[in-house]
Amino acid sequence: MIVKIKMPQLGQTSDEVKLIRWLVEVGQEIRQGQHICEVETDKVTMELESSKVGKVLKLMFEPDSEIRTGEVIVIIDSKSTASSKKASAKKPEPAEEKITKEVKSLSSGQKKKILVETGFKKAIEMYRSMLKIREFEEAIKILFLEGKMPGTIHQYTGMEACAVGVCSALEKNDVIASTHRPHGHAIARGLSLNEIMAELYGKTTGCCRGKGGSMHVGDLEKGMLPAIAIVGGNLPIVGGMALAFKMRGEPRIAVSFFGDGASNEGAFHEALNMAAIYNIPAIFVCENNLYGASTSIKQTLKLENIAQRVCAYGMRGDIADGMDVLDVYSKAKIAADFARQGNGPTLFELKTFRLCGHSRRDPCNYMTKEEKLYWQAKDPILAFEKLLLSEGILDEKSLEDIKDQVKKEITGAVEFGQTSPEPDPLDTYSNLYVNMEVPQ
Amino acid sequence: MKLSIAESLRKAIADEMARDGKVFCIGEDIGIPGGFGGAFTVTLGLEKNFRERMIDTPISEIGIFGYACGAAMMGMRPIADVQYGDFLFCAMDQIINQIAKLRYMSGGKIKVPVVMRAPVGVTGRGAQHSQSLEPYFLSCPGLKIVAPATAYDACGLLKAAVRDDDPVLIFEHKLLYGSKGPRQESGTIYASGEVPDDDYIVPIGEGIIRREGKDVTIVASLLMMHFSVMAASILEKEGISCEVIDPRTIWPLDINLIVNSVKKTGRIAIVEESPKQGGIGAEIAAQVCERVMDYLIAPVTRIAAPNTPAPFSPVLEKFYVPQPERIANTIKILIRDFPT
Numbered sequence: 137m138i139v140k141i142k143m144p145q146l147g148q149t150s151d152e153v154k155l156i157r158w159l160v161e162v163g164q165e166i167r168q169g170q171h172i173c174e175v176e177t178d179k180v181t182m183e184l185e186s187s188k189v190g191k192v193l194k195l196m197f198e199p200d201s202e203i204r205t206g207e208v209i210v211i212i213d214s215k216s217t218a219s220s221k222k223a224s225a226k227k228p229e230p231a232e233e234k235i236t237k238e239v240k241s242l243s244s245g246q247k248k249k250i251l252v253e254t255g256f257k258k259a260i261e262m263y264r265s266m267l268k269i270r271e272f273e274e275a276i277k278i279l280f281l282e283g284k285m286p287g288t289i290h291q292y293t294g295m296e297a298c299a300v301g302v303c304s305a306l307e308k309n310d311v312i313a314s315t316h317r318p319h320g321h322a323i324a325r326g327l328s329l330n331e332i333m334a335e336l337y338g339k340t341t342g343c344c345r346g347k348g349g350s351m352h353v354g355d356l357e358k359g360m361l362p363a364i365a366i367v368g369g370n371l372p373i374v375g376g377m378a379l380a381f382k383m384r385g386e387p388r389i390a391v392s393f394f395g396d397g398a399s400n401e402g403a404f405h406e407a408l409n410m411a412a413i414y415n416i417p418a419i420f421v422c423e424n425n426l427y428g429a430s431t432s433i434k435q436t437l438k439l440e441n442i443a444q445r446v447c448a449y450g451m452r453g454d455i456a457d458g459m460d461v462l463d464v465y466s467k468a469k470i471a472a473d474f475a476r477q478g479n480g481p482t483l484f485e486l487k488t489f490r491l492c493g494h495s496r497r498d499p500c501n502y503m504t505k506e507e508k509l510y511w512q513a514k515d516p517i518l519a520f521e522k523l524l525l526s527e528g529i530l531d532e533k534s535l536e537d538i539k540d541q542v543k544k545e546i547t548g549a550v551e552f553g554q555t556s557p558e559p560d561p562l563d564t565y566s567n568l569y570v571n572m573e574v575p576q
Numbered sequence: 577m578k579l580s581i582a583e584s585l586r587k588a589i590a591d592e593m594a595r596d597g598k599v600f601c602i603g604e605d606i607g608i609p610g611g612f613g614g615a616f617t618v619t620l621g622l623e624k625n626f627r628e629r630m631i632d633t634p635i636s637e638i639g640i641f642g643y644a645c646g647a648a649m650m651g652m653r654p655i656a657d658v659q660y661g662d663f664l665f666c667a668m669d670q671i672i673n674q675i676a677k678l679r680y681m682s683g684g685k686i687k688v689p690v691v692m693r694a695p696v697g698v699t700g701r702g703a704q705h706s707q708s709l710e711p712y713f714l715s716c717p718g719l720k721i722v723a724p725a726t727a728y729d730a731c732g733l734l735k736a737a738v739r740d741d742d743p744v745l746i747f748e749h750k751l752l753y754g755s756k757g758p759r760q761e762s763g764t765i766y767a768s769g770e771v772p773d774d775d776y777i778v779p780i781g782e783g784i785i786r787r788e789g790k791d792v793t794i795v796a797s798l799l800m801m802h803f804s805v806m807a808a809s810i811l812e813k814e815g816i817s818c819e820v821i822d823p824r825t826i827w828p829l830d831i832n833l834i835v836n837s838v839k840k841t842g843r844i845a846i847v848e849e850s851p852k853q854g855g856i857g858a859e860i861a862a863q864v865c866e867r868v869m870d871y872l873i874a875p876v877t878r879i880a881a882p883n884t885p886a887p888f889s890p891v892l893e894k895f896y897v898p899q900p901e902r903i904a905n906t907i908k909i910l911i912r913d914f915p916t
Contacts, residue, residue, distance in 0.1 A: 311650070345683030352681045356649065362682045366673050372642020373674060379643055380650035383600065383628070390646070403669070406639035413634070567684030568718055570741035572781075575828040 139188050141172070141210040143203050146249070150178045151205045155197050159183065160210075164192050172210060174245070175203070179252055180527065183245035190214035239441075239455045239487055242463050247523060250462040256529045260538075262304050262461055263524060266296035266517050267542050269320045272329060273492065275546050276319075276336060280496050284554075286338055289350050292320030294459075294491025297516035298423045299324035301456070301464025302391060302484075305472045311359050311377050312391040313370035316351045318363035321393055325360045327353070329545055333553035340563070341556040347567060367428075368394060368401030371420060375407045378416035378481070389417040389475045397428030399442045408483065412449040417475035419468070422485045423458060429494045430502040443485035451481055458488030459514040462523075491515065580754025580768045584727040585618045585693075587771065588734040589655060593626050595775075596653060599738055600629035602644055603657030603693075607632050615659035616695055616748075617755045637666035641692065645675045648690045653738055660705045661694035661747065664712075675743045676718030690743045691734070697749045697799055697849060698897050699761060703885035708850040710797075710826050713745055714859060720780055721826040723747045723797040727754075727769040729824055732778030740780060747826075749798040765802050783830035785837070789819035791916075792907055793837040795860055796847040797823055800898060804847050807903035816911055826856060834860065835867050842873035843914065845907055847898055852880035874914030879906050 146153055156174040160166055171183040190212035197203055242250070251259055273293045279285040292299065295317075303312065303324035314321040322332050327343055335342030335353050342348070343355045344362055354362035361377075364370035374392035381388040398404055399422055411418050422442050426433050439445070446453035454471060456463040464486055471482035489511035493500055500508070524530040530538075565574045579587065592599045605612045606619040607630025613620025623630045633640050637658060644656035658664055664671060671692065679686050698706040713721055720742055724730040730748070737744035752767040786801060787808050796804040801822045808818035819837050823830055838844050844864055846857035857878035864876060879898050886896055 342683070344681060344685070347683045348681045354682070356682065356686055361649065362678060362686070364674065366669055369642075369669055369674060372639050372670060373646035373649075375639070376643035376646020376648070376654075377650045378646070379631070380647040380652045383647075383652065403638045403642065406634070406636035407642060409634060410636060410639045410643060414631075567682075568680045569720075570679070570687055572720075572742065572828065574717065 137214045138193070139190065139212055139214045140208045141186060141188055141212065143205050143207050143209050145205050146175070146177050146182070146252070152202050153177050155199050155201050155203055156181060157199050158195055160192055162192050162195060166190065166192060166212065171245070177252065180248035181245070182249045183243060186210075188212055188214060239457055241457050242460060247462050248527065250466045251523070251527060251529070254462070254465065258304065259524065259529060262300050262465065263517075263520055263530070264538055264542065265300045265324050266461060266520065267538065268329065268545070269296045269299065269323045270517055271542050271546050272319060272323060272332070272549075275550060276333075277492075277496070279550070285336060287336070287349050289336075289496050290317040290494065291490075291492045292317055294511065294515070295423055295425060295488045296320055297461035297464050297520070298421070298458045298486045298488050299393070301461045302393070302419070302421050302468040304465050305468035306359070306389070306391065308359065309386075309388045310391065311356070311361060311388070312393065313361040313374045314354065314363040314393050315367070315370065315395060315398070316363065316365040317395070318351065318353050321363070322353045322360060325358060327355055327358050327360060329549035330552040331355070333549040334556045337553040337556065338559070339553060339556035340559045341552070345567065346559045346563075368398040368403035370394065371398065371403050371407035372410070374418055374420070375411050375416060378411070378418035379414055382414065382416050387476055389419065389472055391419045391421060393421045393423060395428065396422060396424040396426065396433050396437070396442060398422070399445065400436055408445075408449045408451060408481075411481040412451040415478075415480040417478070418481040419471045419475060420481065420483045422483065423488055424485055425488050425490045427490065427494070427502070432502070441485055443483055446483045451483055453483045453485070455485045455487065458486030459511075459516045459519065461516055461520050489514075577771060577773065578768055579727045579771045580756075581724070581727050581730045581748065582616055582618050582753040582755045584731040584771050585734055585748065586620065586622065588731040589619065590622060590625070591775065592653075592735060592738045593622070593629055598651060599653040599655065600631060600647075601655045601657060602631040602633060602640055604633055604635055604640070604659055606630055606657055612759060614657055615759070616750065616753045617757070617759045618693070618753070619657070637663050638670055641667040641670035641675065641690075644690045644692075645670055645678070645688060648688050649678065649686055653689055653691070655691045655693060655738065657693045659695070661696040661709045662704050662707050664692075664694055664709060672716050676716050679742070680718060687741045688743050689741050691737045692743065692745045694745065694747055695750050695753075696747045697751055698881075698886045698893055699750045699763065700888070700890065700893065702888040706886040708747070708848070710747060711850055711855045714827055714856060718743065719827065720744045721747065722780060722824060723826055724778075724824060725749070725752060725798050725801045725822055726767055727771050729778050731771050732776055733780065733824065735775075736777040736780050739777065744780065747798065751799050752802070765799060767802065778824065781825050781828045781830060783821055783823040783825065783833040785819060785833070786822050787818065787820040789817035789841070791817045791841055791911060792819070792843040792845060793834065793841045794818050794820045794845050794847060794903070794907070795823060795834055796820065797826065798849070800847040800849050803898065803900045804903055806900035807907065810900060810904040811907060814908065816908065818907065829860070829863070831863050831867070835864065838864055838868050839871045842871055842916070843910060844872070845877040845879055845903075845910065847879045847903055848881070849897055850881055851883045852878055853883045855880055873916065874910055877906065877910055879903055
């Protein structure tokens with residue numbers, strides 16, 4: 137069968153792209169997703185993926201040609217050879233392939249394409265949000281070590297692209313739920329640094345009026361449930377929130393963040409199975425940072441990917457590079473659209489890493505030096521910063537401005553947290569019941 | 577109209593679902609056409625009028641209570657249901673850590689109006705389908721706990737629970753349901769009664785005096801309330817006058833009703849179907865001693881199940897559950913040993 141591949145809409149501003157070079161030739165067998173040519177829009181250069189499988193019959197343009205959206209660029213024979221038939225018969229379903237294979241990082245062309253689709257303003261906000269999380273965690277780490285902050289902390293350093301990528305794909309009315317490691321989610325969801333910091337200090341100005349603390353930050357009015365610090369505990373709750381949206385026909389989605397460790401809890405199984413049955417608008421975001429406290433996932437899971445577990449539920453699964461905010465964002469958006477359009481839930485695994493201890497004063501002696509260095513080299517903030525600079529979206533000056541602003545905001549939040557009023561001891565008795573005093 | 581407790585609860589659920597589109601039921605086998613209507617027929621047939629709001633679940637108790645919790649926080653009014661109260665333990669994280677605490681942890685910004693229904697009572701099924709679970713939840717701040725022993729209270733308390741903005745656990749007794757057909761229980765105690773057609777609630781936190789008396793106060797819920805009234809009839813023939821109080825709500829306890837009765841009688845016996853250790857009786861005894869020690873002319877008495885799991889053998893089971901005769905004898909001895 138003869139099929140035509142047309143030029144898709146690439147840029148937001150222009151209908152025309154320039155062909156730089158072909159990456160395939162006539163007679164070649166190509167597969168779906170294979171790069172067929174490199175093109176240049178008014179903003180970026182990128183590689184174009186094939187949407188079809190088959191043998192190339194004709195390339196319609198010469199390099200340097202201007203091609204308009206919708207014009208046919210390649211003609212292929214989709215059932216050209218016996219060997220391709222055989223190969224396609226053996227090939228697993230695309231969804232299954234996606235969740236069982238090793239995750240590849242985005243190519244620079246793919247990144248540029250997502251950047252364009254995202255919009256530069258939003259991209260800068262994503263950068264700012266990641267930086268805020270990093271600087272917040274750095275600041276409170278010192279406050280804890282100095283003994284100036286009560287309680288305990290579980291930090292998000294290194295995982296910033298996960299929270300920011302996913303939350304950037306959500307709407308105002310959506311709701312997220314987090315874990316004992318919630319600071320990143322709270323910041324990414326738009327809670328103010330002041331109310332988070334004050335909560336860590338146990339002050340009345342905190343987002344939970346000092347009743348929650350580090351492990352329970354959140355504010356439902358801002359789209360974040362107070363964090364659930366029992367591993368796996370938020371998954372069925374998120375299912376219930378999504379069920380409510382579905383029952384009322386509201387175009388909202390509910391998102392659960394949890395770690396690799398939670399995927400071994402019974403609550404994970406019950407929540408996902410029910411989510412699949414009821415086909416609810418939810419995303420279950422598994423931040424796979426490879427360690428449950430000090431225990432490596434290699435000791436607790438036989439599978440390569442946690443996302444493979446969707447096969448047990450008949451649910452959509454996807455995996456992204458959790459150190460790449462653009463990969464996380466673009467795939468979260470697909471999952472969010474999928475859910476919002478009534479197609480059901482997704483288990484979305486993010487390959488990530490803690491560039492910090494499990495909790496305070498954890499020197500991570502259970503990780504190898506090589507492993508730490510490998511992941512440090514993938515630092516999501518440095519990588520995104522580099523991309524924004526190389527693409528000219530930020531220059532050194534505007535970058536410094538953002539860093540200064542974030543630092544100032546953190547300093548202000550620390551000040552706010554420290555100087556806010558302490559609760560009255562009798563406040564212990566308030567906020568338990570809606571319409572009843574605590575019986576004495 | 578005269579209804580059994582199962583029918584009365586069904587009427588309450590149907591009325592509430594008709595009144596408020598946010599009310600829905602979630603549980604195992606609750607809305608299957610041709611199915612059971614829950615383990616004890618309470619939701620039988622409700623799927624005919626409320627198909628979209630009868631959410632049948634897999635056998636997944638964590639899921640049931642977690643989903644109910646999430647939906648409640650998003651403004652729904654779920655009625656979550658387990659087949660046997662014993663299965664609540666499968667969902668303890670969701671009930672104790674989440675449902676009971678989320679409002680408090682949020683600094684009072686969240687409401688979690690979940691109703692949780694659970695059948696209790698020793699009924700020929702051995703140790704894992706028999707427990708009275710009130711004591712386990714009594715020690716968890718954030719929950720309200722009710723236990724209706726009559727058809728009138730069943731409807732009124734369930735409606736009050738659905739309309740309450742806090743999570744409410746409702747314990748129902750298998751031998752009081754009056755379930756009919758294949759789900760009928762042997763050993764059922766007749767607890768049917770008049771249930772008004774007009775809308776009403778029984779306020780949470782209000783106990784009731786089932787029988788007035790002057791010599792001893794008996795506090796008992798559910799089946800034990802009925803057995804205590806029977807014991808009071810036995811004792812009446814022997815010239816002993818018992819005041820029987822049905823707290824109806826286990827938490828918040830109507831302690832004033834109990835305390836005022838003790839001021840009058842000077843003696844108190846608490847009857848419970850669960851083991852004596854760490855039971856409801858211990859809590860009531862402590863509160864009574866804290867408040868009206870001076871009025872007591874006899875030690876506080878607890879009449880409870882032995883500190884063992886429920887045995888299966890009918891002979892052992894009968895020994896295990898406080899029977900009307902045992903209640904009457906214990907009180908007779910109490911009054912003999914501590915006369916006025």
